[in-house]
Amino acid sequence: MVIVMQPGASEERVQAVIERLVEKGFDVHRSTGVERTVLGAIGSKNGVDFRDFELLEGVQEVIRITEPYKLAGRTFQKENSQIKAGGVVIGGPEVVLMAGPCSVESRTQIKTIAKLVKEAGAKVLRGGAFKPRTSPYSFQGLGEEGLKYLREAADAFGLLTVSEIMDRMDIPIAIRYIDIIQIGARNMQNFTLLRELGNLNKPILLKRGMAATIDELLMAAEYVMSGGNRQVILCERGIRTFENATRNTLDISAIPVVKKKSHLPIIADPSHGTGLRDHVAPMARAAVAAGADGLLIEVHPEPDKALSDGAQSLYPEQFTGLVRELRIVAEAIGRKI
Ligand code: PEP
Ligand code: MN
Numbered sequence: 001m002v003i004v005m006q007p008g009a010s011e012e013r014v015q016a017v018i019e020r021l022v023e024k025g026f027d028v029h030r031s032t033g034v035e036r037t038v039l040g041a042i043g044s045k046n047g048v049d050f051r052d053f054e055l056l057e058g059v060q061e062v063i064r065i066t067e068p069y070k071l072a073g074r075t076f077q078k079e080n081s082q083i084k085a086g087g088v089v090i091g092g093p094e095v096v097l098m099a100g101p102c103s104v105e106s107r108t109q110i111k112t113i114a115k116l117v118k119e120a121g122a123k124v125l126r127g128g129a130f131k132p133r134t135s136p137y138s139f140q141g142l143g144e145e146g147l148k149y150l151r152e153a154a155d156a157f158g159l160l161t162v163s164e165i166m167d168r169m170d171i172p173i174a175i176r177y178i179d180i181i182q183i184g185a186r187n188m189q190n191f192t193l194l195r196e197l198g199n200l201n202k203p204i205l206l207k208r209g210m211a212a213t214i215d216e217l218l219m220a221a222e223y224v225m226s227g228g229n230r231q232v233i234l235c236e237r238g239i240r241t242f243e244n245a246t247r248n249t250l251d252i253s254a255i256p257v258v259k260k261k262s263h264l265p266i267i268a269d270p271s272h273g274t275g276l277r278d279h280v281a282p283m284a285r286a287a288v289a290a291g292a293d294g295l296l297i298e299v300h301p302e303p304d305k306a307l308s309d310g311a312q313s314l315y316p317e318q319f320t321g322l323v324r325e326l327r328i329v330a331e332a333i334g335r336k337i
Contacts, residue, residue, distance in 0.1 A: 001026075003039040003053055004061040013058030014039070020056065024048055036060070067261065069218045071225040072232070077263045083231045085179045085203045086160045088123045090233050091265030095330045095337050096294035098124035098162050098180075098267070099319060101301075102309035103131055103139060104146035107153075112301045114153035116316040121323045121337055124180065125150065125159040126296060130166050131308060132186045139307040147177035154179075162205055162296070168196040175202060185210050185237055185272070188220050198227015205296075207235040207269070210248060214257050221264060234258060234266040235296060236287075238273035247275020247312070250283050255290040267294035271312045277303065280314055281322045288329045295326075 003021075005014055014030075014037050021028050026041035053062045067073045082091040090096050099117040104110045104127040114125050129146030131139065142149070147163060154161045164182040165174045174181055180203045187193055188209035197204050204224055208217045221232045236255060238248025250273030258266045268287035270280045284295050300306045300313035314322065327337045 001041045001050060001053070002063040002065060003041065003059055004063070005037040005039070005058050006060040007036045009037065009058035009060075013056075017053070017056050017059060020053070067215070067218075069215075069222040069262070071230070072218045072221040072262050072264055074261060074263050079263060081230070081263045081265065083203050083233050083265055085124075088160055090203070090267070091293050093335050095288055095292065095326065095335050096124065096267070097122040097323065097326075097337060098126050098294060098296045099299045100126035100150075101128075101306065102271075102298050102313060103128045103141055103307055104150050104163075105139075105142070105307050107149045109301060110149045110153040111156065113299060113316070114157045114159060116301070117299055117319060118157040118159055120316075120320040121327075123160060124162050125154040125157075126162045126182075126298070127153075128164050128308070130164055130170060132164070132166055132184050133308070144173050144177075147173065151177040166193075168193050171196060171200070175200065179203070180205050180233070183207060185212075188212055188217065191223055194220060194223035195227055198224045198229045200229050201231075202229070203231040203233060204229065205233045205235055205267070207237045208239065208251075208254070210238070210240045212239070214254055214261065218258070218262055221262070232264050233294075234262070234264050235269055236266060236273070236292075237269035237296075238275075246273075246279060248273055250274060250287075252283070252286050252290050255287060255292050259291055265293035266291075267296055268292040269296040271296070271298035271309065271314075275312050277312055277314055277318065280312065281318070281325070284322060285325055285329050288326055288335075289333060291333070297322075 029040035031038045099122040127150045129141045131141035160179040162180040163178045182205040185207045238250045241249040270283035298313040299319045303310045303313040330337045
């Protein structure tokens with residue numbers, strides 16, 4: 001942290017700031033210029049609120065120079081993290097496709113779509129069993145029964161599973177059926193849940209909250225990682241903006257920004273990111289071009305009859321066509337699908 005004092009701040013005020021820094025456990029390096037004094041504070045300790053220093057008399061500006069996410073950030077780990085699930089590596093040269101319906105609706109539905117997405121090139125089967133619906137009257141998911149169908153379908157076609165849990169009470173069930181545990185946008189800052197996930201030895205797919213900054217997403221990842229579970233995959237799924245032509249605004253620029261700040265893999269979800277199936281393919285291509293390590297895409301055997309998110313779910317043949325295009329984009333940037 002660097003503290004810039006106001007021009008002409010008195011020696012008394014500079015000393016008061018230094019004393020406060022020392023009290024908080026910082027080493028202080030002072031540089032006294034012609035116009036102003038600058039204090040470099042090294043060794044930030046837990047529990048320091050940087051705003052406290054901003055409020056001290058004579059302080060003009062406080063600049064934080066190390067990011068607060070030590071484990072998720074690139075500062076202490078330069079090379080990309082590769083997260084392994086079964087035989088699949090997320091964060092390596094391959095762009096990993098995760099596809100399937102928004103919700104598992106029946107044994108037949110998930111089995112039908114598992115076969116189709118596998119044939120198209122997906123490695124991971126998605127399907128929600130615990131659904132965070134805006135209305136309590138909407139379909140809430142099949143719970144454990146849904147996870148059983150998901151597992152069965154995935155195993156039948158050599159796929160991995162990704163599915164959301166909303167509560168730490170669901171963890172014992174989840175670890176039996178799910179290879180990659182998804183934490184949805186609405187729970188990105190459910191800190192008790194995140195802490196609990198830190199005790200697991202399972203990949204976590206952490207979705208960006210709809211009003212979360214990139215730094216907040218990385219801090220949420222830090223919660224999981226600080227508990228000991230370093231297997232975090234981030235997911236850009238669109239944020240709320242003033243634009244209402246799409247369900248959310250898929251922040252493609254978050255992909256290169258995250259890549260710069262963090263070594264963790266990041267995938268994109270153009271289905272929730274746009275909310276409309278017509279816009280899913282262009283944004284999927286854009287996300288791969290921007291460096292996404294994978295995609296999470298909703299595909300339904302009969303989108304018009306879907307119990308959730310039908311409007312943004314691709315028809316199976318659309319998904320197959322999209323994967324063909326994605327292979328070309330991936331190859332153009334030295335990756336593969
Ligand atoms: C989902 O993937 O079905 C979902 C509910 O996603 P999000 O948390 O991004 O809204
Ligand atoms: Mn959905």
